[in-house]
Amino acid sequence: MASSTVENYIKQIFLLRQRGNGKLVALGQLAETLGVVPGTVTTMVKALDDAGLVKYQARQGVRLTPAGDKLALHVLRRHRLIELFLVRILGFDWADVHAEAEELEHVISEKLLERIDEYLGRPAFDPHGDPIPSAGGRLSDARLAPLTKAHPGRKLRIGRVVDQDSAFLHYANDHGLVPGAAVTIIRVDPVGDSLTVKIPGREPLSLGATAAGKILVEPSNAQAERP
Numbered sequence: 001m002a003s004s005t006v007e008n009y010i011k012q013i014f015l016l017r018q019r020g021n022g023k024l025v026a027l028g029q030l031a032e033t034l035g036v037v038p039g040t041v042t043t044m045v046k047a048l049d050d051a052g053l054v055k056y057q058a059r060q061g062v063r064l065t066p067a068g069d070k071l072a073l074h075v076l077r078r079h080r081l082i083e084l085f086l087v088r089i090l091g092f093d094w095a096d097v098h099a100e101a102e103e104l105e106h107v108i109s110e111k112l113l114e115r116i117d118e119y120l121g122r123p124a125f126d127p128h129g130d131p132i133p134s135a136g137g138r139l140s141d142a143r144l145a146p147l148t149k150a151h152p153g154r155k156l157r158i159g160r161v162v163d164q165d166s167a168f169l170h171y172a173n174d175h176g177l178v179p180g181a182a183v184t185i186i187r188v189d190p191v192g193d194s195l196t197v198k199i200p201g202r203e204p205l206s207l208g209a210t211a212a213g214k215i216l217v218e219p220s221n222a223q224a225e226r227p
Contacts, residue, residue, distance in 0.1 A: 004106040007075045008034065009044055010053060013064055014072035024061030073133040078105040078113055080126035080133075085116050087127040094127040094178075095169035128169070129160030129179035129216070144216035147195065148209055152185040160216040168214065176202050177215055 002010075012033050016025045031041040049056040053068035064072060082101040086092040092100070117123075117135070124140055126132055131140035144159045158181045161172055172178060176199045186204060187196040193209045207215075 002071060005044070006048065006051075006053070007071065007106060009048060010064065010068050010072045011075045011079075013054065013062060014069065014076070017063060024057065024063055026061045030062070070137055073137045073139060075105055076130075076139075077133040077135070078108055080130055081113060081116055081120070081123075082108065083126045083128070084120060084123055084132070088120065093170075093173075095166045095173065097127065098164040098166075125160075125179070127179075128162075128164070129158070130162075142218065144218050147183075147185065147197065147207070147212040147215045147217055150185055150217055152188055152195075154184070155220040156183050156185075156217040157181070157220045158183055158215060159218045161214060162216060163214040168211070171211075172215070175199075175205050177205075182220060183215075183217065 009030075012030060013025050016029060016033060017023065027041050027045060028038055030045075031038045034041065045054060045056050045062050048054040048068070049062075052065055053071065054062050054064055056062045079101045082104050083094075083097040086097045086100060087094050114135070123132055131142065133139045142159060147156075150156055158177060158179050160179060161169065161177065163169070177183070182200055184198050185195055186198050189195065194206055195209075195212055196204050196206045197212075198204050
């Protein structure tokens with residue numbers, strides 16, 4: 001098994017490249033995400049390149065190799081299954097499981113992970129709507145878009161909340177902005193850079209563009225298994 005440091009680097013490169021639509025990940029961005037100085041990242045990335053897990057292009061950035069992708073998906077599978085187990089079985093709040101999973105993902109055995117997956121019914125998504133990679137390394141590519149890109153009046157369903165910050169997740173939960181919830185945009189304010197949404201049974205809620213961009217939605221008639 002790779003060290004926890006290697007796994008953390010590989011996982012973050014994978015996630016950052018996803019958010020960047022496949023572009024190379026800048027080392028400065030990686031350093032900021034991991035909370036380390038750029039020199040440390042450069043040294044580690046060169047070592048990962050030597051190990052065949054990444055391809056590093058000086059002054060341009062880094063991407064994963066097929067071996068790196070395989071490792072990243074394996075770590076994400078562990079992380080997201082653990083999060084779902086903590087929420088669904090042990091009763092943890094969805095806002096508090098990220099840090100726990102960050103620790104447990106590096107030490108859980110494959111035998112235990114398989115039993116958890118089986119016990120949960122081979123789930124496709126974690127509590128935040130993030131897709132759980134299969135044991136074979138396949139990842140669902142559900143077509144979701146941020147609320148900021150959705151059309152007013154269209155009936156939508158929340159598919160994913162992409163911010164793992166505990167405070168934001170508590171906020172989202174308090175206002176019903178959770179995976180599976182129906183939502184409709186009833187007003188857009190381009191001057192104030194905000195929009196107003198309606199969730200059945202709740203008062204209309206005004207969201208700034210930053211917060212709305214963290215809520216990914218799909219048409220309400222989309223067929224998808226959600227937590």
